[in-house]
Amino acid sequence: MSDELKRGLEGVVVAESGLSHVDGQVGKLVYRGYDIEDLALKAEYEEVLYLLWHGELPTRAELDAFTDELVAEREVDDDLLETVATLAEADERPMAALRTATSMLSAYEPEADADAEDRDAALRKGRRITAKIPTILAAFERARQGEDPVDPDPSLSHAGNFLYMLTGTEPDAVSEETFDMALTIHADHGLNASTFTGMVIGSTMADIYSGVIGGIGALSGPLHGGANQDVMEVLYEIDESEKDPVEWVIDVRESGRRIPGFGHRVYKVKDPRAKLLQAKLRDLSESSGDTKWLDYTTAIEEYLTEEGLVEKGIAPNVDFYSGSVYDHLGIPLDMFTPIFAMSRAGGWIAHVFEYQEDNRLIRPRARYTGATDAEFVPIDER
Ligand code: CMC
Numbered sequence: 001m002s003d004e005l006k007r008g009l010e011g012v013v014v015a016e017s018g019l020s021h022v023d024g025q026v027g028k029l030v031y032r033g034y035d036i037e038d039l040a041l042k043a044e045y046e047e048v049l050y051l052l053w054h055g056e057l058p059t060r061a062e063l064d065a066f067t068d069e070l071v072a073e074r075e076v077d078d079d080l081l082e083t084v085a086t087l088a089e090a091d092e093r094p095m096a097a098l099r100t101a102t103s104m105l106s107a108y109e110p111e112a113d114a115d116a117e118d119r120d121a122a123l124r125k126g127r128r129i130t131a132k133i134p135t136i137l138a139a140f141e142r143a144r145q146g147e148d149p150v151d152p153d154p155s156l157s158h159a160g161n162f163l164y165m166l167t168g169t170e171p172d173a174v175s176e177e178t179f180d181m182a183l184t185i186h187a188d189h190g191l192n193a194s195t196f197t198g199m200v201i202g203s204t205m206a207d208i209y210s211g212v213i214g215g216i217g218a219l220s221g222p223l224h225g226g227a228n229q230d231v232m233e234v235l236y237e238i239d240e241s242e243k244d245p246v247e248w249v250i251d252v253r254e255s256g257r258r259i260p261g262f263g264h265r266v267y268k269v270k271d272p273r274a275k276l277l278q279a280k281l282r283d284l285s286e287s288s289g290d291t292k293w294l295d296y297t298t299a300i301e302e303y304l305t306e307e308g309l310v311e312k313g314i315a316p317n318v319d320f321y322s323g324s325v326y327d328h329l330g331i332p333l334d335m336f337t338p339i340f341a342m343s344r345a346g347g348w349i350a351h352v353f354e355y356q357e358d359n360r361l362i363r364p365r366a367r368y369t370g371a372t373d374a375e376f377v378p379i380d381e382r
Contacts (some may be wrong), residue, residue, distance in 0.1 A: 012320075015199070019052060019350055020188040023265035029273065031188055032056075041278050045158050045343070046070060049130065052188060052350040066225045067157075073131035074152035074161065077108045080137050081149055088143035094338045095220035099217055104130065106209040111187040113249040114354065116205040126349035127207050133342045134158065137352065141335055146194055159183055162342070167330065174287060175329050182322060185273040186340050186369035190266070193350050194218035194225070195344075202352035203362040207242065215348040216341050230260035231337065232323030232333055235296050244297040252305075261320030268313035275320035284328040293324035296381030321335050 006012045029036040032051055039048055043057070046067050050058040058066060083104055087097040097182045103135055106112060106155070114121035122209055139149035142165075150165045159180035163171040189195070197218040198211040219225035238248050252259060263269060278297075285294040303333065312315075 003367055009364075014182075014196075015191070016356060017191070017354060018055075018152075019347070019354060020190055022266045023192045024264070024268050027267055027269040027272050028188070033118045034380070035275065037112075040181045040184050040273075043154065043184065045346075047178050048184045049346045053126070053353070059196055059262055061097075069127055070131045070158065071152075073128045073264050074135055074154075076105070076139075078244055079102055080108065080136070084136055084149075084340060085143040088140050092315075093220075094137070094140060094334050095216060095225070095341065097336050098137060098341060099139050099216045100135070101140070101219070103130065103209065103213050103218060105136075106207070108207070110209075115149065116207055119353070122208055122356075123355060126353070127211050129209065130345050130349065131158075132188070133345055134162040135165060137335065137338050137342060138162060141166055141332065142168075142269055163329065174283070178284065178325060179329060181276065181280060182325060182339070183343040185276060185318065186343035187348065188344070191351075192224070195348055198348040198352050199355045200362045201297075202356055203359060204357065205359065207351060208349060211352040212348055214347055215344065218308040219341050219344065220337065225340050227260050227317070228319035228323040228326070228336045229333055230326055230341070231319055232336070234326060235293055235324060235327075236259060238296055239292065249300050249303055257308075259297045259300070259304065261323075262309065263314040263318060264317045267315065267317060269291045270315040271317045273318035274316040274321050277318065277325050278316075281325050281328070283319050284325065288328065290328075293327060297324060311341050338378075 018032060020029065024031050031039060031048065034051070034056065034057070039051075043051075047063055048060060049070075050063060050066050080101060084101050087100060092100070094284065105147075106129070109125060111118075111121045111125060114125075116122060135152055136147075142149055147168070150168050152161050153170075155162050156164055156170070157176065157180060159182075160171055163175060163179055191199070193213040198215040201211045201214045202208070222230070234248070238245050249259065281294050281297070285291040297320065301310075301320070302312075304310055318320040323333075323336060328340065329335075331339065
């Protein structure tokens with residue numbers, strides 16, 4: 001057994017997966033072989049969920065049946081909505097509120113006693129969780145605004161219904177389409193930290209609720225899910241200071257700080273998801289006539305490209321453009337990471353199921369650096 005230490009498991013292959021692949025050298029992301037660009041522009045999130053969970057793109061009839069099943073699971077119990085309102089009143093952070101509420105969801109799970117090996121029951125549980133997370137998040141945000149929750153609308157898509165429950169107004173086609181695309185491109189991304197967390201939990205054959213809650217916990221950290229919020233804060237800061245965005249970048253570089261939304265452990269070129277979101281940001285800016293965020297982000301990217309940073313492999317990642325897109329959709333800053341979780345829950349569930357098909361308990365070792373042969377001294381003699 002090798003004692004070679006791989007800090008952060010960097011480069012360690014721990015599983016086989018047919019779900020998604022990131023080619024960081026050319027900037028390509030595929031879900032089950034399909035290019036993210038095709039899925040983002042031509043498929044809806046429900047179709048992508050079906051693809052991840054069932055292995056193939058659905059036919060029209062399969063998609064309709066799958067969508068109906070998801071729609072039927074959108075409502076959450078009133079007691080749970082009250083808890084969500086209590087969390088909002090207590091000023092709980094949105095990711096923590098989502099973690100608590102998702103945990104409480106399992107109390108209302110009709111198949112709670114089903115064995116993790118019961119694949120059909122596990123899939124139904126996954127469907128319930130995925131369908132209900134948007135309802136929880138929208139209710140939480142509304143409670144923070146002092147508003148009652150809005151019941152889900154069965155005639156709307158997963159993306160459209162979330163925006164409707166959030167604002168109380170049916171979204172226009174462009175907003176719905178944009179948000180649907182954002183859900184699709186965040187749904188899966190290889191063995192990132194939150195997905196791996198879910199897999200570790202799943203490898204004990206714990207139930208899928210625990211896997212998703214673990215994923216939410218891992219995603220809540222600033223090194224994983226929080227960077228799009230950081231980018232948006234920068235854009236607000238530039239706006240408030242009335243600084244030129246390039247001046248801001250120069251100051252940040254001189255102070256040795258990192259530019260949020262740039263760089264990636266796997267991508268060494270521009271993230272394909274950043275390209276898709278940048279195009280959406282352009283559409284939204286042009287249609288609204290408000291090009292501020294587009295102008296700032298473009299100026300920053302152009303400057304860093306001219307400076308050679310992008311050529312060095314520190315290129316825009318998905319978070320560089322997602323914040324400004326969400327801002328155009330009227331989504332509050334601290335809901336960006338919960339929205340990431342709402343989408344990525346589909347990927348977590350897919351990975352847990354895939355891993356459990358040929359399960360092996362995940363149990364690595366640490367290289368022990370503690371004392372040996374320590375002499376025990378009874379407590380009263382210490
Ligand atoms: N701005 C300036 N310099 C950077 C940046 C940046 N954003 N990112 C990396 N570098 C530099 C870093 O200073 C280091 O330089 P040197 O070798 O001179 O010390 C070099 O690039 C390598 O950095 P690293 O930390 O070893 O690279 P990593 O692969 O571990 O880092 C990262 C990846 C995402 C943690 C990092 O690029 C970063 O902190 N980016 C900003 C935060 C961010 O945007 N995070 C979102 C990631 S994408 C989300 C997702 O896909 O889920």
